[in-house]
Amino acid sequence: MGQLLVYKCPKCGNIVYLDRGCGMMWWKNDKSILYPQEKGAYEFNIYSSLLPRIRKEVHKYIETVGDPIFVDNVRMQPYKCNKCGKIDSKIYFEIVSPKIDIKNYVPKYHCSCHGKYTKIRPNQKHFNCHLCGTELIEDSEMMWD
Ligand SMILES: [Zn+2]
Numbered sequence: 001m002g003q004l005l006v007y008k009c010p011k012c013g014n015i016v017y018l019d020r021g022c023g024m025m026w027w028k029n030d031k032s033i034l035y036p037q038e039k040g041a042y043e044f045n046i047y048s049s050l051l052p053r054i055r056k057e058v059h060k061y062i063e064t065v066g067d068p069i070f071v072d073n074v075r076m077q078p079y080k081c082n083k084c085g086k087i088d089s090k091i092y093f094e095i096v097s098p099k100i101d102i103k104n105y106v107p108k109y110h111c112s113c114h115g116k117y118t119k120i121r122p123n124q125k126h127f128n129c130h131l132c133g134t135e136l137i138e139d140s141e142m143m144w145d
């Protein structure tokens with residue numbers, strides 16, 4: 001079950017979307033979800049949601065570690081920039097390495113200000129506007145999938 005929370009800044013009107021959780025279609029967890037879909041195939045994949053840089057990293061990683069790999073914890077994940085405080089939701093997943101000496105792959109995201117995005121904890125409810133510092137107010141909540 002996915003959850004989309006919309007927060008609004010009462011002072012400057014900034015709107016922040018917090019997308020959490022995973023859709024039912026994402027339960028499939030073999031590596032095919034990281035490659036372009038074959039024509040006519042109905043199966044869901046996350047390839048189209050990945051940034052070109054992440055696609056490259058992922059495919060290189062899979063070539064390096066070899067099979068069998070599987071993809072775990074696919075979900076939408078809210079991140080916060082450690083520099084400007086901007087909040088954004090990105091697709092998160094882990095590629096589990098078949099080799100003990102190679103770490104699992106986890107995508108890393110960066111803000112347009114070149115700051116680093118760090119994961120927001122699921123229980124965090126209070127956020128400040130990155131533009132003016134005012135505490136954001138929860139505006140609406142939507143379930144998806
Ligand atoms: Zn604001």
Ligand SMILES: [Zn+2]
Nearest residue numbers: 081084111113
């Ligand atoms: Zn930033």
